[in-house]
Amino acid sequence: MSTNSKDLSRRLAAGTDDAPAILAPDRATLTHGGLRSLIKATAERLHALGIGRGDRVAIVLPNGPEMATAFVAVAATASTAPLNPAYRPDELDFYLTDIGAKAILVAENEAGPAVAVAERLGIGMLRLVVSPAAGIFTIEGAAIGPQATPDMAGDGDIALLLHTSGTTSRPKLVPLSHANIAASAAHIGATLGLTADDRCLNIMPLFHIHGLIAAVLSSLASGGSIYCTPGFNALRFFQWLGEARPSWYTAVPTMHQAILARAARNTEALAGARLRFIRSSSASLPARVMAELEATFGCPVIESYGMTEAAHQMASNRLPPGLRKPGSVGAGAGPEVAVMAPDGRLLKAGETGEIVIRGPNVTAGYEKNPEANATAFAHGWFHTGDQGVLDEDSYLRVTGRLKEIINRGGEKISPLEVDDVLMDHPAVAQVVTFAMPHDKLGEEVAAAVVLREGMGATENDIRTYAATRLADFKVPRKVVILDEIPKGATGKLQRIGLAAKLGLWR
Template sequence: MSTNTLAHLLNPASSSDDSIIIPDGPTLSYAQYSDEIERIAGLLAGAGVKPGRPVSIVLVNNLEFMVLFLAVARAGAIAAPLNSAYTVDEFKFFMEDADSQLAIVPPGTHLGRDAADQLGIPVLDASLDGSKVVLSNSGGNITKSADAQAPSPDDVALFLHTSGTTSRPKGVPLTHANLMKSISNIKNHYELTPEDTSIIVMPLFHVHGLMGASLSTLNSGGSLVIPERFSASSFWGLQKDNNATWYSAVPTIHQILLMRADDDNAPHESFRFIRSCSSALAPAVFERLEARFGAPVLEAYGMTEASHQMSSSPMPPGKRIPGTVGQATGVEVAIMDMAATGQLQKTGDIGEIVIKGENVMHGYNNNPEANAEAFVDGWFRTGDQGFLDAEGYLSLTGRIKELINRGGEKISPLEIDGILLKHPAVAEAVCFAVPDEKYGEVVHAAVVLNGDTDQEGIRAYCREQMADFKVPDVVYIADALPRTATGKIQRRHMVTAFAEGK
């Protein structure tokens, strides 16, 4: 069995060290966790799970998920985790697109179960008995075990879908070798050791929570604290009780923790580092985070097709430059001309960010048209626009398809977001394009306030900070901004949420 697979992910300094800590639940040592993965892999094989085919995992952040994910991979099958909050139609699309052989769901009524039943996909329930995972179906608990086939590095281990920010979600198959390279890159970059403990606040069905925080920590021999969901009110208690050394989150969660910091008696010296990823972190939020929590903030850049991380701010004493996503981490990063002819840009020139590396997928699932468009001369096109400076620090200027074209002037939404967030009364902000008869598109913005101001006050502030053509024509004051389950803002939904019918 090759060691470059998820079957050899766990890397404890001692098998008695804690691996998984469930608040108000069990704590598993590495020995217990490893035994449980092997036991469940055998039960899956005994239940007829075939190597090389996906298994849809419809579970929240819990011990069952962490065992089932690695057990499916250990059995040579493909883990296909799904957001447990999907609708029946969403479950059906993702299960059918993956050609799932089995769905694993919680006991009781669940839309994931309904979707699988409608598609004729067998279902197993996953529950917990103490620290043991129980698999069952209508016939009772699964007890028959068989030898699980060991995976190889080139086997697909994980099947996910793109977030579909600009189009229909595409299937992304990632091999064991892809994942292990990404995990190694993350572990090495953040200098993770068995002394580290990470609080998991991101969903495990997404690469940020799964790869960026969980599997990388397990590969370092560290410990994971896994609450079922993020709760700002209990976050600092978990940090203190478990001596947690880091966490990774989207800017939304960082901003929530900042807004509540004083009320929650958050410490002024906290983690070894704080990681931010999956959405742009405004420089103003970066500075407030470091000042309030007394820890270096490292912004990372990742995407599903790259098994997550591509670049990150360096660890101290390296420079952290707000507004950048740091330097490449075990991946080649370059800037290609916007026509995607294969011509690479000079330092400082803006273009499309392209990548190469062992962590990059080999191609979308059954989608030759998308693959022909996505790869140029061996480079994968990220769809993001940005530039590299002389020291290799990468700055993102926006999703290419989200740039606002106002009368021929191309406007970066990230730039406007960053300026809005510098306003002392603005807690959250997003700008977006709205169709316009005269200019083609104009800029609108939505904000959540934490102070006293109004639309005209914000627009006046913007006029002091940016050229007139970039100033939002309309600013919507909102109680909250619509987000995906992973905390991302999808700009294409903002017009429907705020501008239509206004």
């Protein structure tokens, strides 16, 4: 199957000509018709600069409407590689080299390390010039090569290149085709019942699969609109809620918790909110947080399960009257989802094993990494590296990352299980259970905790509480009470490496 230029622009921006597509604070609205015109103009400009199908363009831009439209418009012609603007020079050097970037797209006045590193590597420099309307831009820069063949990308062409987090190994490069991202956007749209009347409030970073596909592409592909903020800011969230009038937003659990912490001070904004649902993904959502969100906003919370290699969504809870189960990431929502034993046998409901998937949204394989591909695609399925169990309704419960399971002298402990228990303590606002090195057992159980505002608890209080709910070997031997738990670039709490960050070596 292939796409022509008209098909692709209609798929990336599916609404009627005058329907709103991109909105942002204090900016004029960009319509779907305007976005399609931008896609066409961007293609012509890139072709003139010598960039076409198969060429790789790194995008280093701040969160906002231009980051969203640059992803969509550049991907229609070339392959995009959005990068975190906060990367240090050595990180930029690695990612730009590994991607094989032919050009880098930066803001008009950008003078940071991305420019210096790209110049040193001999990568073509393109500068994005914004206009008053949200998302509209032009590209300035010298030609990088001869005029490119004026073709738009096809289904098999790579639309998006992202790296895995690389918390335990060298980050792996994940190429996602137009067919992959179109399938995932369609899966999300179907799961959430998205229509042209829906508007997403985006607070997710747009160098990450969650924001790019779940927020931006699923909205545009359904003919709806997206309100693009400068990034997550709990202090401004309720202001944006009033300005944007969204029907939904999607976020990671730490963001939801920060929003809840400020809800009581924003009753007027809450009263005016018209959210149809709230979506949560990219990390486990504590059942208590789900219940508080639903009580606060008066709408269902839909927890979903995604990862980069699947162009985001793999499983999801369902909107009412469908099932949504606290503690579960839902049933397969696009690809096939199963649980597998180490020998390749598919396991029955109630049996714990590795979560595996297959479907049209799944990458064809890591780039330049045959060893990882041999492991990840064994037995005809993609192996997620997550451990889980399906119930009698085929709803999936993720019990942990296989690499994060704590091995305490041969006893295997799921950190998520300990998280769930500690989150029920009335004084606990956030928790991350993690492995702490131990000279005799190999690993010991530790937990980092943030307390609720105005509440107190000691390490002993929390350990005593845990002992009433957990077997002795699962009770954290060390509880560290912090003002804030270190997070990754996307706002996710990170277990791997936390012991070293907190100086816990024994």
